[in-house]
Structure formats: structure tokens, C-alpha cells
Amino acid sequence: MQEEADKCGRHVENHDASKVWTHYAKGRPTPGPKRLEFVDKIVPGTAEFFRQGPSGLWIAMWGDLRMQLCADDVQAIFSVQPSDVDLHWLVGAITAWRNHAALADSGALNEFPDGLYEAVIFGLQNPSVMGELKEWGVWNLILEDIAESERSNIRRNPHKWQEIFAIGCVFSRDPVRDYLINPIAFSQAAEINHAVGISVLGRSTHQ
Known part of the structure; x- marks a missing residue:
């Protein structure tokens, strides 16, 4: 140069x-x-x-919101095959997640399932996406920024906070923190705990 x-x-x-x-x-x-x-x-x-940013990632994270959600776009995010997850998909997931949080108070989100934060973390944990972002030295920054934004979303949504606490209080000392760190592992722990509870209940009823 x-x-x-x-x-x-x-x-x-x-x-x-x-x-x-x-x-x-x-x-x-x-x-x-x-x-x-x-x-x-x-x-x-x-x-x-x-x-x-790559595939418009900076715009998705910090740019102006479109303030709208399309049911087909959200469904496509949840329907993706793991092998097809890339930065372009992650950008779509982050955009949908930010819009979902911004529109949560409007009462117009009944048709959209929750789980977009989980989708974003799933994308960030994808080996190829993680490797690319780490190569640029921004993976930790993005992960921390997204987790902090989701913390703010939960604080503004008492129902969401109560739901996370109710699900995680039986296996976590700090359900919200553990959810923010890794919502996928949090959900897996909840499923295991639920299955164990059903098994114990079944044996107790049988006896």
C-alpha cells in the first residue's frame, strides 16, 4: 500500500x-x-x-431497523439446515431478532414464534461463522453485544423474564444469566429436567 x-x-x-x-x-x-x-x-x-461489514453484518446489528417482520422470512430462519447456516443467514436472524424485540410491545407478534435469540446464538456457534468472525477478531464483541441487548429486551418484558425464571429456577442459580450465555444449552437442560420430573412422577404414581 x-x-x-x-x-x-x-x-x-x-x-x-x-x-x-x-x-x-x-x-x-x-x-x-x-x-x-x-x-x-x-x-x-x-x-x-x-x-x-461482511454480508451487511454491521448494519444488521447497529443500523436502522426496518420495523417490520415477514412471517415467511421468520419461518425460513427456523427451517434452515445446519449445513446452510452462514453469515448471510446470521444477518437475517439478527435483523429479525432486533425487529421482534422492537415490536414486542405492539401486541402484533402473536403469529411469530419466540426463539429468535436462540437462532442468533445458534448461528454464532456455527463453526464456519465462528471461525470467520474470530479471524477478524470480532466474534467475542458481537456475542457480548447481542447478549447485552437481549438482557435489555428481557428487562423490558416481565413476561419473558418470568418465563425464563420459572423454567430455569429448578436447575440454575441465575436462570437469566445462564439463558443469556447459552440459550440452547439452557433449553436442553430444561428438557432434561422436565424428562426427569416426568420419570420420577411416573414411578411415584406407579408405586
Whole structure:
């Protein structure tokens, strides 16, 4: 990149002295608009990737909401085969999850099943998605940000909080925390506990 800058007669700090392109590669500090535009001329598409993220992931997480849900889109999220989970699918799941939370108070969500947070975590735990995001050094950041957002969603929804607590209080000291960390493992633990309870009840009734 330093060679390309020199060819264009662009005044850029000398890389040998400032390590400007090492800093650019790490994204620290955040590159300014002029540098983004210059690099985009050399490597087209990098500025859009920087601003929107892979498959538009930054937009899905932090951009303006569409404030609508389509039943077919939500059904497609839940119907996906594990082998088809990728960043594009994750972007759709995050968008649906954010919209679901934003519209939860409107009373217009009866036709949409719960479980979108679980779907998002499922996508983040997909090996290929996880590997790609970890390669960019953002997987932990995204996971923590989504979990904190879901915590805020639960705080605004007493029914959801009561449901999680009622399900998890028999096998967890802090059901909401455990749900946020791994809602899939939380659901599996709930199913196991329920099955054990039925088994014990069945033996007691038989006796």
C-alpha cells in the first residue's frame, strides 16, 4: 500500500516509521474517510466492507431497523439446515431478532414464534461463522453485544423474564444469566429436567 501511495503522489506517513498500514490492517485507530477512499481505489469494495461489514453484518446489528417482520422470512430462519447456516443467514436472524424485540410491545407478534435469540446464538456457534468472525477478531464483541441487548429486551418484558425464571429456577442459580450465555444449552437442560420430573412422577404414581 505504501508503494501504491507513492505512485499516486499521495502524501502518506512513511510506513517504515509510522507503521500506518499495520495500524490500518488492525483497524486501530479507525481509518478516516480519505484513507478508506484511497484504499478502495486500490482494492475496490473495501470501504463498503468496512462500513457495512461482511454480508451487511454491521448494519444488521447497529443500523436502522426496518420495523417490520415477514412471517415467511421468520419461518425460513427456523427451517434452515445446519449445513446452510452462514453469515448471510446470521444477518437475517439478527435483523429479525432486533425487529421482534422492537415490536414486542405492539401486541402484533402473536403469529411469530419466540426463539429468535436462540437462532442468533445458534448461528454464532456455527463453526464456519465462528471461525470467520474470530479471524477478524470480532466474534467475542458481537456475542457480548447481542447478549447485552437481549438482557435489555428481557428487562423490558416481565413476561419473558418470568418465563425464563420459572423454567430455569429448578436447575440454575441465575436462570437469566445462564439463558443469556447459552440459550440452547439452557433449553436442553430444561428438557432434561422436565424428562426427569416426568420419570420420577411416573414411578411415584406407579408405586
